[in-house]
Amino acid sequence: xxxxxxxxxxxxxxxxxxxxxxxxxxxxxxxxxxxxxxxxxxxxxxxxxxxxxxxxxxxxxxxxxxxxxxxxxxxxxxxxxxxxxxxxxxxxxxxxxxxxxxxxxxxxxxxxxxxxxxxxxxxxxxxxxxxxxxxxxxxxxxxxxxxxxxxxxxxxxxxxxxxxxxxxxxxxxxxxxxxxxxxxxxxxxxxxxxxxxxxxxxxxxxxxxxxxxxxxxxxx
Ligand code: ADP
Ligand code: MG
Numbered sequence: 001x002x003x004x005x006x007x008x009x010x011x012x013x014x015x016x017x018x019x020x021x022x023x024x025x026x027x028x029x030x031x032x033x034x035x036x037x038x039x040x041x042x043x044x045x046x047x048x049x050x051x052x053x054x055x056x057x058x059x060x061x062x063x064x065x066x067x068x069x070x071x072x073x074x075x076x077x078x079x080x081x082x083x084x085x086x087x088x089x090x091x092x093x094x095x096x097x098x099x100x101x102x103x104x105x106x107x108x109x110x111x112x113x114x115x116x117x118x119x120x121x122x123x124x125x126x127x128x129x130x131x132x133x134x135x136x137x138x139x140x141x142x143x144x145x146x147x148x149x150x151x152x153x154x155x156x157x158x159x160x161x162x163x164x165x166x167x168x169x170x171x172x173x174x175x176x177x178x179x180x181x182x183x184x185x186x187x188x189x190x191x192x193x194x195x196x197x198x199x200x201x202x203x204x205x206x207x208x209x210x211x212x213x214x215x216x217x218x219x220x
Contacts, residue, residue, distance in 0.1 A: 005155065006104035008215070012068055013057060015211040020050035022203045033196035036189075037132070037178050042196040045082045052079035065099035072096075083125065084197055087134065090124050091117040107158050111145040114162075118142045125180060132176035132190060134197030140169035141205050159212045163205040170198040 023030075023046045030043030052075050062068035073092030077085055098113035099105050105113070118138050127133040144165035148158035171194065178190040 006106055007065070007110055007155070007212070008104050009062060009065060009068055011211055011215045012065060013061070014214065015208050016053060016072055017057060018207040018211060019204055020054050022207055023047055023050040023200060026199075026203065030196050030200060033193055033199060036193040037195065039082075041082065042084060042200065045080050045084055046088070046200055049076045049080035049085070049088070052076075064101045064103055065105055066096045066101055069093070069096035069099055084134075084200070087121050087125060087197070090120045091138075094120045107145070107153070107155050108149050110155075111142070111149045111158075114138070114142050114145055127180040130176060131180045132173050132178040132195045132198075133180050134195065134201040136173045136176070136195065137166040137170045137198040137201035137205075140165040141201075155212050156209075156216055159205070159209040163202070163209040166198075166202045166205040170194055170202045173198045 023043075027043035027047040030046065031040050032043075034040050034042035053072060056071060056075050062071060069092045073089045073096060076092060077089035079085070080088060094117040095113045098109060098116050102109065118135070121138065122128070122135060125133070125135075127135045129135055129139050141162040144162045145158060148161060153161070173195040174192060176191070176195070177188055178195070
């Protein structure tokens with residue numbers, strides 16, 4: 001199998017397309033998780049965004065990764081309700097700022113972009129690691145990406161490890177008590193269920209990892 005060294009616009013579009021399909025597939029499950037810790041509409045919120053994104057991908061292809069991620073972020077902000085709309089919107093606007101006019105992004109750029117996204121989300125929502133939010137999936141993924149840059153991992157290995165880290169981080173949220181967002185109203189009752197936002201964030205890294213695998217195979 002060949003080594004893919006950069007993220008491209010078609011790959012990013014495939015990634016987000018697969019993420020949208022995954023969100024629509026697990027919509028009911030995300031709603032159930034959110035009903036245990038919050039107001040029961042995280043799946044419906046994200047699913048609205050997924051439909052809007054899939055529609056937007058029918059338009060002309062973006063000329064840069066920055067333009068693509070900006071349009072994703074704006075579509076999410078305009079279509080997703082709840083805290084998660086602003087949070088996922090911020091994530092993609094930060095990816096847009098770092099990717100800027102590039103048509104391709106290296107592992108180093110993607111790592112910096114996700115690090116900036118994490119900072120933006122933590123500034124916006126004031127959640128810290130351990131507060132039982134999607135930060136508990138994103139933070140370990142970012143730590144893993146930074147380590148992969150140091151190790152000179154290829155993109156496939158780096159994204160597979162980041163997905164694994166997000167998944168582990170998400171699993172750990174089951175034992176946490178929600179302190180941020182509507183989950184916090186449930187207090188101790190939130191213990192025993194994984195956080196819905198950490199679950200959707202894990203799907204974001206899973207589809208990123210799958211897309212890089214697909215595009216690496218296609219280059220053989
Ligand atoms: P809402 O919290 O407005 O009902 P959603 O149900 O769509 O929005 O999303 C809930 C998810 O959003 C939570 O599971 C959590 O992961 C994430 N979240 C909520 N508030 C915050 C915050 N302040 N910082 C980071 N993530 C948050
Ligand atoms: Mg909710």
